[in-house]
Amino acid sequence: MMSKKASNCAICDNSNRASICAVCVNYRLNEYNSLLKSLKNHRDLLYSKLNELIAAKGKADDQLNWRVRQSEKLTNLKEKLRRSKEQLAQGKVKIERVSHELKVKYGVLKSARGTLEKNRVEKLEKFYPNLICTQSLGHMAITSERLHKQSVVIKQICKLFPQRRVHLDEERRDGSSGQYDLICSARLPRGLDPHSVPTEELAASLGYMVQLLNLVVHNLAAPALHNSGFAGSCSRIWQRDSYWDARPSSRSNEYPLFIPRQNYCSTCGDNSWTDKSSSNFGVASMESERRPHLDSINSFNYSSASPHTVETHKDLQKGISLLKKSVACVTTYCYNSLCLDVPTESSTFEAFSKLLATLSSTREVRSVFSLKMACSRYNLLCFLLIYELDFI
Known part of the structure; x- marks a missing residue:
């Protein structure tokens, strides 16, 4: 049986039953509600404490796992160090x-x-003592004859294209003074400045140098660093496309060694001076034009020049640079073949001129050849002497 509970209601109290009237029911419900709220608060408090304990336990477990992993890594590294x-x-x-x-x-x-x-x-x-002796002597005789004929040819070439270095004490009408390299009485440019000499003299001197370089390369069998085409005062130079193809790889790799006429440079692009199809090497006229010098000895003014003129100036500088590199290559090769030192204090064209003067002198060439063959001759004579002593 249910225990009788205290109530202010007489009916519910005498009937010994559960709450029947609304007042008792509400009273009991309020009691239950209060009890539930207190239990819920107690449960939430227990949940929060449990979450805190779980979080602390998780952090402790994470630290423990980290220590275990680091210990394993350290062990593996020690083992790896030992094996290494x-x-x-x-x-x-x-x-x-x-x-x-x-x-x-x-x-x-x-x-x-x-x-x-x-x-x-x-x-x-x-x-083979006699054969070796005969071949060595024959080789020396052939080499001596070749050098003699080579010196004769180079001397004739030097007469056709005389070179010398002059010093202009007094300033000329065109404003030039100082030291210049001359070829066929035409001044070569200083450094890479095409405006250091007048236009006609620049084109003529570079054309002479191209022809001289081609003749020297052909007769001395020297390596040509770049290819050049002689066309008088309209010569060009370029880097060959490959070992088998002497043509330039593209139109932009072909550079002039002259300054085109001003009226022709100002024309449209279809008739530009870089057109290879022109029979006159891209120049409207091969005839010289009597006009005042537009290119003074002073430095080139990029700010006041047109874009086409600036491009022409840069291409001409590139052509002069390639020509000087080719001349320097031939000069160095020939000096090394003669076992001589390249003049360090001379300019590129001056060193080339000294080389040709040396090669054109039969006496100097034979003296160099005698120095080169002295060692081989000494070894040959020692060999023959030893052979004759053994034979006796």
């Missing part, structure tokens, strides 16, 4: 063993090479 040290020690031992084996093999090879060289010398001394 073992591999290093094994590698050092292997390298030392291989080095020792190589030294032994090199010693054997050196001994075998010495024996072979000795046997070769003995065979040559025994079977």
Whole structure:
């Protein structure tokens, strides 16, 4: 049976039943509601404490897991270091063993090479002394004759294209003074400045230098760094497309060695002076034009010049640079072949002129040749002397 509960209602109290009237029911409901609220608050408090404990437990577990992982990494690194040290020690031992084996093999090879060289010398001394002597003397005679004919040809070329360096003490009408390199009485430009000499003289001197360079390269069998086409005062120079193709790789890689006439430079692009199809090398007229010099000795003014004139000036500078590089290449090659030092204090064209003067002198060429062949002659005479002593 249900216990009788206190109530202000007499009916509910006497009937010994649950609350029947509205007042008792509301009273009981309010009690239950209050009890539920207190239990709910207590539950929420317990939940918050439990969440705090779970969060603290998670942080502790994370720290523990981190320590375990770091300990495992440290252990792996120590093991890896140990294996690396073992591999290093094994590698050092292997390298030392291989080095020792190589030294032994090199010693054997050196001994075998010495024996072979000795046997070769003995065979040559025994079977081919006369042949070697004859061939060496013949080679020396042929080389001497070749150098003599080469000096004669170079002397004739130097007469056709005389070069010299002059110093202008007094200023000329065109404003030029100082030192200049001359070829056929035409001044060559200073450095890469095409306006250091008048236009007609610039085109003529560069054309002479192109023809002279082509003749020297052909007769001396020297390497040509760039290809050049001689066309009088309208010559050009370019970098060849490949070893087999002497043509320029593109139109932009072909550079002039002259300044076109001003009225022609101002024409449209279809008739530009870089057109290869022109029979006059892209110039409207090969005839010289009697006009005042527009290019003074002063530096080129980029600000007041038109874009086409600036481009023409840069292309001309590039052409002069390529020509000087070609001349320097031939000069260095020939000086090295003669076992002589290249003059360091001379300009590019002056060093080239000195080289041609040396090559055109038969006496100087033979003196250089005698110095080169002195060692080979000495070795040959020693060989013949040893052979004659053995024969006696």
